[in-house]
Amino acid sequence: MRKLYLIFIFLIILPTVSFSQVKVVLEKPKVDKRIELLSIVFRLAGAFEYNMNNFKSYTDVIENHYAPYKDHRLITFTKKIRDENKIAFDAVMEMAIYLDDNLNLLKPYHRWGDENVATFVYLLKAFYKDTKSRQFFKKSKNIYAEASKRFLPIYDKIDTSWFMSFYGKPPKDDFLIVNALGNGGANYGISIELPKQNRKVYAVMGAWITDDKGMVTFEMTDYFPILIHEFAHSFVNELLDKNPSPFQESGNQIFEFVKDKMREKAYNDWHTMLNEALVRASVIKYMKDHLFSQQEIEKEIKEQKALGFYWIEDLVSELEKYDTERAYYPTLESYMPCLAEAYKVFAQKLPTNSQLSTQN
Secondary structure, eight states, rough: HHEEEEHHHHHHHHHHHHHHOOOOOOOOBEEEEEEEEHHHHHEEEEHHGGGOOHHHHHHHHHHHGGGGGGHHHHHHHHHHHHHHHHTTTHHHHHHHEEEEEEEEOOOOTTTTHHHHHHHHHHHHHHHHTTTTTHHHHTHHHHHHHHHHHHHHHHHHHOOTTTHHHHHHHOOOOOEEEEEEETTTTOOOOOOEOOOOOEEEEEEEEEEBBBBSSOOOOOOOOHHHHHHHHHHHHHHHHHHHHHHHHHHHHHHHHHHHHHHHHHHHHHHSSSHHHHHHHHHHHHHHHHHHHTTHHHHHHEEEEHHHHHHTTTTHHHHHHHHHHHHOOTTOOSSSSHHHHHHHHHHHHHHHHHOOOOHHHHHH
């Protein structure tokens, strides 16, 4: 009987062991013209999150080329559907990866509404031609090549197999890093799954630091945790989406306490807040597993608390507990009921105003 039990346990933990040994292919970072094009469209449409000018020498090139087209029918339509459907942030980047290189839909994209998507795609093709976008991208190729080259040290450091091992998902994902040069300080984690293909998991990385010559540069301490963050979104978001109800009461309670800080980051509900918290705790777990210095880990924890994630250390402790009990919880999804119970405790442990003053 004991022998059978040991075999059973072995079979449970085998996938985790195998995932950690899989060499996941991660393509080198690059600029994706679909991402860049939609960023430009929403810049022209006045979307504040696509109007950051951190990489000014490049965004000036955008403005100079596209300024005559701010009244194009695509831009007018984009303003309309943005206002009516609150299309913003990651919904724009996600739409981009649902297009092929010829701006045809790879699969239906329902988030904007089917009719809006059909009209947008039709007008986007006209916009691309009318604005001579092919020439714009050709003219910008040296900027793109240099930016992606500068990102290589960060690319070289990431351990993609950790994601498979930690979340307990089979290695059926293609990881892609996109240098989104017009996005300023905004970064996004998005994914798409197509028939008979690996799911494509994108980390869309903005450009917010430049050198004394105005060229974008990528500091390891600033970009690496964010890169881990954006990849983690593609594993985390679906977990809460599948069964949010056990988290609702505690999530609402915590959100009411921190809503002002959350809304500063456009996290406008408890569901989004909890996804963000789990992603941020995952980043810290990654740092611990990869032997980052205690100083770096404490800096990350302090930053998350300053953003309003006061329970981040307790959440990291839960992830560590999960990781030591993989025989019982082979995937993070299987551990979600335990996290729901933990959140009830987190909600009761929120700091008092005096404690917040001390932390700040």
